Amino acid sequence: MKERRFFGFGRNVFITGLVSFFMDVSSEMIYPLVPLFLSNVLGVNKSVIGFIEGIAESTASLLKTFSGWLSDRLHNRKWLMVAGYGISTLSRPIVAVATGWNQVMGSRFMDRFGKGIRTAPRDAIIAESTNSAYLGRAFSLHRSLDTMGAVVGPAMAFFLLRILSNNYRKVFWLSIIPGVIAVLLIIFFIKEKKKESKKIAIGGQKEILKAGRKGLFGWRFKFFILIATLFAIGNSSDVFLILRAQQIGIPTVMIPMVYLLFNLVYSLSAIPAGVIADRFGRKRVILLGFILFAVIYYSFGIVRDATTIWFLFGFYGIFMGLTEGIQKAFLATIIPKDIKATAFGIYNTAVGMAMFPASFIGGWLWDNISPSATFYYGSVTAGLTAFLFVLFIVINRRDDVKL
DSSP, X not given: OOOOEETTEEHHHHHHHHHHHHHHHHHHHHXXXXXXXXXXXXXXXXXXXXXXXXXXXXXXXXXXXXXXXXXXXXXXXHHHHHHHHHHHHHTHHHHHTOOSHHHHHHHHHHXXXXXXXXXXXXXXXXXXXXXXGGHHHHHHHHHHHHHHHXXXXXXXXXXXXXXXXXXXXXXXXXXXXXXXXXXXXXHHHOOOOOOOOOOOSOSSHHHHHHHHHTTSSOHHHHHHHHHHHHHHHHOOOTHHHHHHHHHHTOOGGGHHHHHHHHHHHHHHHHHHHHHHHHHHOHHHHHHHHHHHHHHHHHXXXXXXXXXXXXXXXXXXXXXXXXXXXXXXXXXXXXXXXXXXXXXXXXXXXXXXXXXXXXXXHHHHHHHHTOHHHHHHHHHHXXXXXXXXXXXXXXXXXXXXXXX
């Protein structure tokens, strides 16, 4: 029986995109408000804000490799997704009642903990449900729907702040509703084919390392993980972009709209970027993304007027469209098919772990040198990443296939 398709995409790919849409509505109703809540309501300094974001992202990322391994081991993606999205939804009440930064950190950690559980199985189910020739557009569709949720979320936050007299806590409570919808979509609409058990040379964290030593992960995978990790070390949390916007003169009530613009451009650019990457080569698109990031972060460092901030957030959305889904599509072509979730888990763990030093360094530079220093640091790191990726392309050219 032929699989039913939605807008040209398989059922699982489309439904997974919808799941991410609703979860991002939930997350992005909160995310642009959290740094303002910490700074304006709880009086927390920028180093602590960077610490909170870094510890939440990087510590939770430790789960991503384990979750990927567990998904491959159990031959199950769906119920790990249910657990991950469910835990993130349950984190919302904690921030809604928070009276100190440690409770906010607990909520952020729990939210990212859930993401750590769900990300690798979700990416694997997209890869397994898609023909290799269309991986770029499949992952880009997911990123587009995910990010459209990040458009709707800040818009709802903006609307709710106005009618609720800037009451952050009520917005946090209402963010639970779209999270519940996301979990229900997985339970009732994701269909996973049962796989026959295969003996793979991995049976735990030690076995994952042994698998790498035995050559299951080739040099392309290892080099690309190094490149992605280096880039992530310079890519501090987006909360610093939000704080920079407020510092330059964007009114608090308009912050969700600036973030909405970023996500709208991201969402609209993701699918065209995926189609272009499938046709002309994913490596070219990824390299362009690294270079664009370096220019954008340098511009955030020198910006002096509020109007320019709006343009920079728009260009930042284009950068995200060029990189997020495309990197995963590229990764799917250089990893063994029997351990895809494990490989995606390693990638997500490496990038996520880099979030701690990235955000902590970003906050320290802001407090001890200048806000601009945070962005100069990211720009230089992105430039070095672009150089290494060019080196990757040159080395790979000898036996290159169109990836």
